Amino acid sequence: MAFQEKIEWLTLSAMVVAYGIYFSLVAAYPAGPTLVETLWLFAKISVAQIIVVTIGAVVLALAFRKEGQAKSDERDRSISRRGATIAYYVLLIGVILVGVVMPFEQPSAAKIVNASLFILVIAEAVRHVVMLVSYRRGWHG
Amino acid sequence: MANPPFTNDIKTLRFFAGEMTQGDLGDKVGVTRQTIAAIEQGKYSPSLEVAFRIAHVFGKPLEDVFRWQNDIP
Numbered sequence: 462m463a464f465q466e467k468i469e470w471l472t473l474s475a476m477v478v479a480y481g482i483y484f485s486l487v488a489a490y491p492a493g494p495t496l497v498e499t500l501w502l503f504a505k506i507s508v509a510q511i512i513v514v515t516i517g518a519v520v521l522a523l524a525f526r527k528e529g530q531a532k533s534d535e536r537d538r539s540i541s542r543r544g545a546t547i548a549y550y551v552l553l554i555g556v557i558l559v560g561v562v563m564p565f566e567q568p569s570a571a572k573i574v575n576a577s578l579f580i581l582v583i584a585e586a587v588r589h590v591v592m593l594v595s596y597r598r599g600w601h602g
Numbered sequence: 603m604a605n606p607p608f609t610n611d612i613k614t615l616r617f618f619a620g621e622m623t624q625g626d627l628g629d630k631v632g633v634t635r636q637t638i639a640a641i642e643q644g645k646y647s648p649s650l651e652v653a654f655r656i657a658h659v660f661g662k663p664l665e666d667v668f669r670w671q672n673d674i675p
Contacts (some may be wrong), residue, residue: 599645
């Protein structure tokens with residue numbers, strides 16, 4: 462397994478746990494939290510996720526010292542581009558839904574904010590999944 | 603993912619080059635061991651530059667390392 466692939470697994474796992482917690486907590490507020498509460502919670506979850514990923518990356522780099530020192534090569538970059546390209550379309554569709562379609566139903570501001578954050582998380586998750594699938598199944602790009 | 607329309611003899615060439623490891627070849631070419639493994643398995647099509655670098659390591663012309671499959675137009 463390539464070092465970059467290990468990092469992708471780590472990042473995706475941390476994302477799923479962190480934002481799974483975030484959206485569960487948000488769903489637990491029936492009336493909807495305030496904008497400040499929403500963004501503050503999102504910031505705390507994001508910082509926690511970044512800390513976990515950073516510590517995990519350091520541990521992986523120490524455990525796989527030689528691989529960790531190797532720079533990304535053309536395959537890593539090609540797979541990364543593929544992930545970003547597909548995630549871009551997911552983000553584009555999400556932005557259209559949240560920014561163009563949702564306002565016609567006049568949802569609360571909190572719903573629009575959380576839908577926007579959800580789209581960001583989904584697009585990022587798709588990027589990581591596409592990269593992992595490309596590492597596993599191969600990519601001729 | 604479909605295989606690329608060409609095969610390669612990297613594994614054989616490595617064997618005849620003193621049982622060179624994938625990691626050694628990767629170091630010489632400037633890619634990771636996993637990328638060499640992916641190329642050998644037909645899971646990744648290298649850039650022209652990396653293909654030439656691989657051929658250069660073995661002192662062979664490109665077509666001795668990578669071969670287009672004749673049944674594919």
